[in-house]
Amino acid sequence: MEIIPLRQMKKGQSGSIFQVKATGELGRRIREMGLIPGARVTIYGRAPLKDPVAIRVLNTTLTLRNNEAEYIQIEID
């Protein structure tokens, strides 16, 4: 089992969130969108310039910037 930041995941790759390191407003925004430990995440795609990244979580598509995705640690399947 490998743990990497969400930022480094490739398109189509899935895993579950291990830890969210962000605090403050960013941390709260991440959590309120359902990105909490245990949540299943799949990389949906990346913007034409590779950033931001789009992910599937809890039946919805979310997008966040790469530097925001850096804070989310994923346990890869």
Added chain:
Amino acid sequence: MTPPLTMALAGNPNAGKTTLFNHITGARQHVGNYPGITVDHKEGRLVHRSQPITLTDLPGTYSMTAYSAEELVARDYLVNERPRVVINIVDASNLERNLYLTCQLLELGAPLVIALNMMDVAKDRGIEIHADKLEELLQVPVVPIIARSGKGTEKLLDTALQVANQEHKWQSRHITYSDDIDEAIDEMVSLIEQENFLTDLYPPRYTAIKYLESDEQLLTKGGNNDPASSSLLTAIVDNISNHTLKTLEVYPESIIADHRYGYIRSIVRQGVMSQNHDSDRLYTSDKIDKVLTHRLMGPLFMFAIIFILYQFTFSWSELPVGWLENFFGWLAEVAEATLPDGLMKSMVISGVIDGVGGVLGFVPLIMFMFFGIAILEDSGYLARVAFMMDRIFRIFGLHGSSVMPFIVSGGIAGGCAVPGVMATRTLRSPKERMATLLTVPFMNCGAKLPVLALLTGAFFSEHQARYMFFFTMLAWVVAMLAAKLLRSTVLRGAPTPFIMELPPYRFPTLRGLLIHTWERTWQYIKKAGTVILAISILLWAMMTFPELPKEQSAVFSSERDTVIAAYGETVAAEVLNAEKDNLTGNAEQLAEELAEIDSREAEASLKNSVAGRIGTGLVGISWLAGFDWRTNIALVGGFAAKEVIVSTLGTAYSMGEVAVEESESLGKRLQSDPKWNKVSAVAALLFIMFYAPCFVTVVCIAKEASWGWAAFSVTFNTVFAFGLATLVYQIGTLLQLG
């Protein structure tokens, strides 16, 4: 009649809240802004079972933190107004995420009814929700609805009325947040109850939770209200924070969030939701995304779609704009023919009719633009645009959504900053929005084009197209750099988190689009219209008063008499009576000479007016950038509307009113003026592109942000433009490039 019951509508963005609101209240809505911030405050009235109801549409939010204006508005409304019922709209196809807000509403102790929306979408996705089970577990009434078709809304209102008529105590729902946290909460609650700490506003448990989440608004309120108790509570929070940081490496805040989701999951798993088929299936929406956000095709489609929106806004609105222009032109003619000559007539025509015409002239533009943007927004495409453009705009401290306002304002030459400024409403990040708002007026709007055409035509006629393209690109570069400058000075600060939802594509409802468009347009007419009219009259007065002294106008009169006498009575009579184009020989000459005298008188009056005096007075500094008094007056006039620069320059050069479309003669006149050369033309061009926005835009900035920001925009842009023009003029003159 019984007094109206107050109800509030809360829910996530994209959960169908606005659709439900429109369905329930129809056209009986009232939109207003909360004072000082631009969060819409929508209220609708309805009568259900002969009970009048006032329904407030709270801003769509994912939670109720104190970070954004929308969330504070929603929270303060609930706390201060204590509506009898809160209808919480929940997207059934996305139950867990939506219930997060529900949890917070329960913690606040609000009397809830859940409207379980989009049951049809959920079903299509193979998700089945058992509403009765959810109701049982949450202990809150749950009514399945389909907001788009209105299915279930009758029952929803029935249930809401029932809840409203019950006694309700605002009491926090108990959700467990782990032993450590719960222990701290209990300790805090007993302290809060003992000291009656903020208990008139919030349930004690809620206050405790917000302290643990280090919620800024509550901490400030508590600190002001009862500093001693507040610091005791903070001490408990610090204590538990240290503990959780040491043992779990997290703040209590994230433990609370995790447990809220844990609570939701435990409810959902107890038979509320059953998934019938694979959740990884590709839905239509995902298939569309495969094309529309594709690495290569995505941007191509985006440029095409934006271009179509642009064409739609500016080309299609030409027809209604033309009608309005004709109507006001006709009105001016009627006034011209019926009113006696004099100041009154001049004010009615140049002040009132032009002013009202000016206000209403923008209405078709605003309607078309908001209709177009509403389609993009309601369909879910606007979020994709932000997704694709963010990487570029982020460099300058802006947001992916900034692209739309820039394009509308003239990113493709010929836009208009008025709808552009209003289009910044689609941005939810406050700092990024403000930076966008303040820099969109740098783009080359349609009104600047005739001025640019005049100057490039006169001094760079051989490469005019190339120069026009260059100036369009230059506007982009300058706007982006200015945004970066603002974001590193007056608007500095970390970027607002970008994280957002890419909602599934949906067909917008016509009703929703029309309501949205009408709301925006009406707000413009009502709020900006009156101010614009007043300023229009003021500007007219500035360019008219004081009038030419009697002696001076007498000089022009006697000149006229002399000329007429020289040609004789019969010729003069012909000039007076015949059509202008049918004059013969001498009469034509006389008419020309008279027109020449009129033009000189107009020049003299303009120079003598307040605007003229300002222009003359400014020569003291404006010579630095190579502007003489004539240019200055034209620039002052340009504050009314940029295309006015051409006609004012015409008057200042004794050429009478120069039609905007036929300015070649003015161009020739400038070419032959020794004060004008290529360098001064470029300096003037740059100044005109970047100086103070026209006052209609300024009023819109004031309405969207504040009068302070509007004043800032006028000053900042003018100083910036003047600096740039001076630099170019001085260096250019030094190098003798002219």
